[in-house]
Amino acid sequence: MDTFIQQLINGLSIGSVYALMAVGYSLVYSIMNFSNFAHGGVIMIGAYFGFYAMTALNLPFIAAFALAAAGSGILAILLERIAYRPLRKRNAPFLYFIISAMGASIFLENIVIATVGPTFRTYPRVFDSAPISFGAISIGRLDITMFIISAISLSILMYIIGKTRTGMGIRATSYSERASALMGVNTDRIIFIVFGLGGVLAGIAGMLFGMKYTVYPQIGFITMKSFIAAVFGGLGSLPGAVIGSVLLGTIETITAGYISSQYRDLIAFVLLILVLIIRPSGLMGKPTEDKA
Template sequence: MQQIVAGLALGSIYGLVALGYNFIFNAVGIVNLAQGDFVMLGGYIYGGTLTLLLGLPFLPALVLTAIAMAIFGIISQRIVYYPLRDAHPRMVMLSTIALGIFLKNISLIAWGTYPVSVSGLFGQRGLRIAGVSILYQYIFILICVIILLAIQQFFFKKTTVGKSMRAVAQDRLAAMLMGIDAYKMIAITFAYSSTLAAIGGVLLAPVFMVSQVLANVGLKGFAACVIGGWGDITGAVIGGLVVGLVEVFSASYISSVYKDAIVFAILIGFLIFRPQGILGRATEVSL
């Protein structure tokens, strides 16, 4: 039970990161390879600045981190994507790699090389069920992600902006012909993707100390996208849960040394035998 809850909690975070990948991929046809660095930056802003330096409580720090990362997402879209919007997707992907390197170096300058320890809301307290202790932090992560996904469903199905973002993701040219400002929606998509990454960083900060290693969450999110199916929103969440469960069970029953290797071995297996993922459709992508 403990491993299942921990796996679902971590997997839900990987699912959030995977959603960020998919939203940008659907909107502009590129893979934002700096998504993991956005998770790291969100963790540093929350843990290294707002809570430890300024002493803000969880909720205000979370909101300010989300706002800061949304603004940063729009800025990064204007710098990294917009000038290269008519270039080959490979060029844009290279620019996102450069952005990730830039963010890692900025984090070293701003917060140093030592990991930042962030206290969770519940410490090491947990819920005991049948003699098994389940950390409240993992339960809290699951509840937060479920609420966020519910809000996201409402936003994309019931609001004008959400419907416009979906329209641009499905067919940018047709959306523009219908009078939708596609580039404005793309900017909002980048902001939303960055916000998802920031929330992931905030929720993971008490579980893992905030450091540059937190950027590796982006690799797990990438694996979740491939396993669930590129471009499929539900697939991203399912892929994230699969990655989280595999990681936790591998660490518990095999060895924590090999948990990442097992996750990426499964990723390679999907790339070879089912590259479209669990829910994705087989498509040709030009790289």
């Protein structure tokens, strides 16, 4: 039983970071109806922002954390303005957006390899490595921090979406961009804000993930897990993205603890296939035919 609780706690920790990544996918999908595969590149850049802020600039954790979030938010907005906005103005098919997103992801990864290098980098230690123990159960201080920061960030996002005028505009645009524009909603501004919010969360997730593991140009591949979580919960549904992420993180850690860590990635992709076969709209998503 202690082993199960231990793996459950580990799953909640990594699942909360997956959730930060997954809501970025869901936000963009709910507004623009395509999967933003460049999101992984933004997460990777956020991890590097935080790393160099703490090592090269010698900034404290809080300042580095803010820089990573702000830098990734700005990068996400720039990507939307450069890569997606011209396509929106021409009413391009959704396939063009996906191709553009994949190209942006490859560009970001290779520009980092060319300028920074492919070397793995490790964050300096911020928290005491000694875990907090409750009997046979040990909880890392970093895991606790990851969960708390993720929970606070997601709560703020949910408040913005559910309780503010901007959030009302986001929800209206997610139902119908054309109808929202006719009702006076500045949909271009809403898309600008959505990419900014997704980028900020991506920077937070990238820094937390880099602190727990390492930083390298291919770190964006981890967003495949968050994409699976978003599909599992239902693309376009923020609560679904959070629930899917927590479930995926828990399933992965339990698989690693009871079977083998070699199967954790396999389980994730098997889960994706099963969801697509049994319930393509996910746990909380709505069936659609025109989204890609």
